[in-house]
Each structure stands twice: as structure tokens, then as C-alpha cells.
Amino acid sequence: MRSGLSIMEMYLSFAGTAFDHAASRLMSAKQIRSLQVRRFRRLFEYARVHSPFYRELYSQAGVSDLKIRCIEDIRRLPVVTKDMMRAAGVEKVLTMPKDHPTLVCDFTSGSSGVPFPVYCKKTVKYTSHLRMLLALMANGHRLHHRIAAIWRYNADIKLDVERDVLLGSSGRLRILRRYFIPGYASMDRIVNQLKGLQPNTLFSTMSMLDAVAGYASSLNLTLRIPLVVAGGETITAGHVEMLKAAFGGRVACIYGCYEAPTMAYTQGSDWYRVFSKLVFFEQGIPVRSGAGDEAEIILTNLMNYAMPFIRYRIGDVAVAGDIDDAQLAKRIGPIIGRTDDVLYLPGGRRFTHQQASLVMARALQCRIFRFVQRKDSSIVLQYSLWPAAEEDTFKEAAMNAWRQLYPDVPLIFEQADELAIAPAGKHRTLLK
Incomplete structure (x- = not known):
């Protein structure tokens, strides 16, 4: 297979991700938190041995020999930022050579300064696409529906892990019918492709959807798309109403980042539902603002052992709300970030x-x-x-x-x- 994954690996990943999703729904928040502490301990112990960055960081902080048994132990570890990783060098953060054949690399958007390279194994990247599918299905998407994704600068360029039986753009065994529309194209081309595809689901960033909606409105055109999904930026109640008017369907939002893709989803601008026990959320100390209590998000990706993100300050803040630590295993407040101009x-x-x-x-x-x-x-x-x-x-x-x-x-x-x-x-x- 061009993806470097066997058919068995693909379907084991599919089954494992589906099981994780189902188990996360059935388990209580306290049960998930207990499981996350154990998985956190394994990741911490692996990173301090195999990553020069974490080994030095934990040595300087005096926590190299720390035994992780509870949340309080986790909070003794230093918080990590992109700037710290940049200063050390990505090669030191990784637990294996960056040119290892099992790794893929993406770049962040640059909204915290400049695009930052994020590495993970192909199997981990693959499961992130599966979580995306599950989030879409939770909002009404079905396997036989068409997805239009306004995303990359070239519709023909896909990661190897996307050229498989689950996410391929062709092949009899594919499960997901997804079509890329190049985001740099003229609005005429994008709108015409959407009219031709007649997708059941449209996915892109909020600013791109804003651009398409504005152009369609200038033509007095309503693109009838049953489900519109925004990701990558903040979505507000005002955005939801604008997208409903422009596309005539339901609106959902997916929260994720390259460091930990597809972590949570919501319908509209309400609280996000965390649907994987493999993402460990923490909140910083709530700060009072004009909109109420806000807290920065600190996350740990419990799947990525190749480039660990442990107690990582992502740069987003969320509405803090009145929830305890365990409830963060199930839900987080609306994200307060930014939506770029077009x-x-x-x-x-x-x-x-x-x-x-x-x-x-x-x-x-x-x-x-x-x-x-x-x-x-x-x-x-x-x-x-x-x-x-x-x-x-x-x-x-x-x-x-x-x-x-x-x-x-x-x-x-x-x-x-x-x-x-x-x-x-x-x-x-x-x-x-």
C-alpha cells in the first residue's frame, strides 16, 4: 500500500478508534481520568528516556524520577510551549529521527508566531482522520454522503495515509467519499465545484467558509448544503447564524490542532464534547474578562510517542465555566481564539x-x-x-x-x- 500501512493495520486502527469513541461515551468522567493518568505515566516515562528535550527539561525541574500516580503529580511537571521546543530544536523533541519512514509531518497555521513542524507516526495520523469521521457522523453525516473539503492549495496532493481504503478519492473499497477543493482558487471556481459536487457535508476553516458565504451572498446564491463544519478557528453564535443563512443547513464545529487533531466537537457554538480518552485536557487558572471566566488550555496528546506534547500550552483559551477537573475528560467550554479576516x-x-x-x-x-x-x-x-x-x-x-x-x-x-x-x-x- 502507498500509505505504508497494511490493510490489517488500517482496519485495526479503524476498530480501535471506534472502540475508543464508544468507550469514552460509556465511561464516566472519573473513570476516564483514572485511565488517562495511567496512560500519561507511560508517555512521561517514555519521553524522559527517548527525547533529549524532555530528558533535559525534567532533569532541570527535578522531576526525572517522579512517579505519576494522580493529577497532583502531573501538575508538578513543567508546562511546555512552542517557543521552548523551537529553542531546543525539533530534532531534540523527537524520540526518533525525523526522516524515519514511519513518520509524517504537518505544519501549524502560524497563528502563534510562525508555522511549526509537528511529527507523528502514520498510524497516529490515520486515526486522526477516523476521529474526524466520527465527529462528522455525530453531527448527521453518513458514510454514503459526499464531503467537500476546501483545504489545500492543490487538490491532488494528499498525505500517504489518505491514499487508502478509508479516505481515498477512488477505489471500490473506500468508505469515505471526500473531495478536495483547492483553497487558493477563485471564488467562481470554488462555488462552481460546490454546485457540481452537491456535497452533503462541507468542511473548511471559519475564515474560508466566511469567504465562500460572502461571495455566494454577493451572487444572491444559497448553496444548499445539509451540514457545514468549521474547524481551525473560533466559531461564535454570530458565525453560526451567518453560515446557516449562507448554506441553508446545520452548522457544527470541530476543535483540534496539528499537535492533537480532532479532539472535540459541538453543534453550533455551545460547549465542546471531548470524544476521546486519548486527549488529556487541563485548564489554567481562570481569569475574569468581559465575557466571564476564561482559562488557557493545556493538553497532552496520549497517542503521539514520536513527538510528545506533554502538558503543552496550545495558545487557546476557553470559557472556564463551573466544572471540576474530572469533567474536562468529557467537555470543555467554547474556545476563545481568533478568526482571521479574509x-x-x-x-x-x-x-x-x-x-x-x-x-x-x-x-x-x-x-x-x-x-x-x-x-x-x-x-x-x-x-x-x-x-x-x-x-x-x-x-x-x-x-x-x-x-x-x-x-x-x-x-x-x-x-x-x-x-x-x-x-x-x-x-x-x-x-x-
Whole structure:
């Protein structure tokens, strides 16, 4: 198989993920928490032996010999951030060589500074797609339904783990009928493809759905899609109503990140349901804001042993609510993050944070960035580089990536010492 996974591995992953989903529904929050502590202990003990980053971190914190028996023991471990991992080097975080044939790599969107590489085993990546399917089915999707995903810059490019009997775009044995629509295309092309596919389910980021909805509205067109699923950004009650009006169907939201994909889902903008016992959520100390109590999210991905994320500050905050620690095994409050603006390019094209992350993933000397559209419609890339970075090398890499997407659109570079980061650790990568 091109995925490097055997048929048996695929269906064992499918069965295991389905069992995890069912067990997580049947188990009480306290039962899940007890199981998570045991799995946390195994991951912690593995990381401190096989990851130079964690071995040094725990040694400096004096917790190398800590025995994990309860939540209080877990809280003695230091919290980890992207900046700490960047400073150490990704190779030191990994527990195996980054070119190992069993690994795949994705890049984060850059909303906390710059795209960050995340590695995991193909089997782990595969199960993340299965969790996505289960989340869709919980919101009304069925196996025979068509899914349109406005996602990548090239509809033909897929990870190896997507070229299989579950997620392939062709083949008699496929279970999931999914069709990619390139996100950089003109709105005419995207809308025409949606009209031609007539999908039962549409999935993309909130800003991309906003762009499509706005364009369809300008044509007085309602795209009749029964289920619209937003992921990757915050979705509010206002977003829900806008998407319902634009697409005429139900709206759901999936919460996840590359560090721990597809962790929870919700219908509309309500509390998220955590549907896997393999994601360990913690909340920071609640802080009073204008919207009520908020708390930063700290997570541990209990599946990824290749690149462990242990007590990892993701950069999101959530409504804290009146729940105890055990209940975090079942649900978390609405996420308070950010939804990027949509920048308008010639020819009906929209520039969203998906395309921004594609450009900046090839220019990793950048410490933090933001694309800004000025009143004259010009596009400016504001950036701040790492101290040792070569500015000419960065500009060349960013411009080459930009021209691959938009060869006819000028890009202006503007150096900035600092770009404001929201208290949640996120910022808008696109701003009008």
C-alpha cells in the first residue's frame, strides 16, 4: 500500500478508534481520568528516556524520577510551549529521527508566531482522520454522503495515509467519499465545484467558509448544503447564524490542532464534547474578562510517542465555566481564539490563513508574521525574524512561495520589531 500501512493495520486502527469513541461515551468522567493518568505515566516515562528535550527539561525541574500516580503529580511537571521546543530544536523533541519512514509531518497555521513542524507516526495520523469521521457522523453525516473539503492549495496532493481504503478519492473499497477543493482558487471556481459536487457535508476553516458565504451572498446564491463544519478557528453564535443563512443547513464545529487533531466537537457554538480518552485536557487558572471566566488550555496528546506534547500550552483559551477537573475528560467550554479576516485579491480570489501558512511554512526564518491589506488593496507582509536569520534568504523563500500561489499579485515586505500577540497566545495572521 502507498500509505505504508497494511490493510490489517488500517482496519485495526479503524476498530480501535471506534472502540475508543464508544468507550469514552460509556465511561464516566472519573473513570476516564483514572485511565488517562495511567496512560500519561507511560508517555512521561517514555519521553524522559527517548527525547533529549524532555530528558533535559525534567532533569532541570527535578522531576526525572517522579512517579505519576494522580493529577497532583502531573501538575508538578513543567508546562511546555512552542517557543521552548523551537529553542531546543525539533530534532531534540523527537524520540526518533525525523526522516524515519514511519513518520509524517504537518505544519501549524502560524497563528502563534510562525508555522511549526509537528511529527507523528502514520498510524497516529490515520486515526486522526477516523476521529474526524466520527465527529462528522455525530453531527448527521453518513458514510454514503459526499464531503467537500476546501483545504489545500492543490487538490491532488494528499498525505500517504489518505491514499487508502478509508479516505481515498477512488477505489471500490473506500468508505469515505471526500473531495478536495483547492483553497487558493477563485471564488467562481470554488462555488462552481460546490454546485457540481452537491456535497452533503462541507468542511473548511471559519475564515474560508466566511469567504465562500460572502461571495455566494454577493451572487444572491444559497448553496444548499445539509451540514457545514468549521474547524481551525473560533466559531461564535454570530458565525453560526451567518453560515446557516449562507448554506441553508446545520452548522457544527470541530476543535483540534496539528499537535492533537480532532479532539472535540459541538453543534453550533455551545460547549465542546471531548470524544476521546486519548486527549488529556487541563485548564489554567481562570481569569475574569468581559465575557466571564476564561482559562488557557493545556493538553497532552496520549497517542503521539514520536513527538510528545506533554502538558503543552496550545495558545487557546476557553470559557472556564463551573466544572471540576474530572469533567474536562468529557467537555470543555467554547474556545476563545481568533478568526482571521479574509483578504480580497483580483479575480474574485480570497486570501485566508490557510494560504498564509503555506507561504510561511517555506520561510521558517521568520519569528512572527502578519499579512495586512491596506486601503488601496495592496498586500503587505509584516515580519520579524529570528536574530540569526538572513533577511534576503527569508524574502526570497517567502516571495517564491507567494508567486507559486499568486504570480500576478505584488507582495510588499515590511519589517516590524514586534507584532502584538493576544493574551491567549494567538494573533490574527490576516488583517484588513
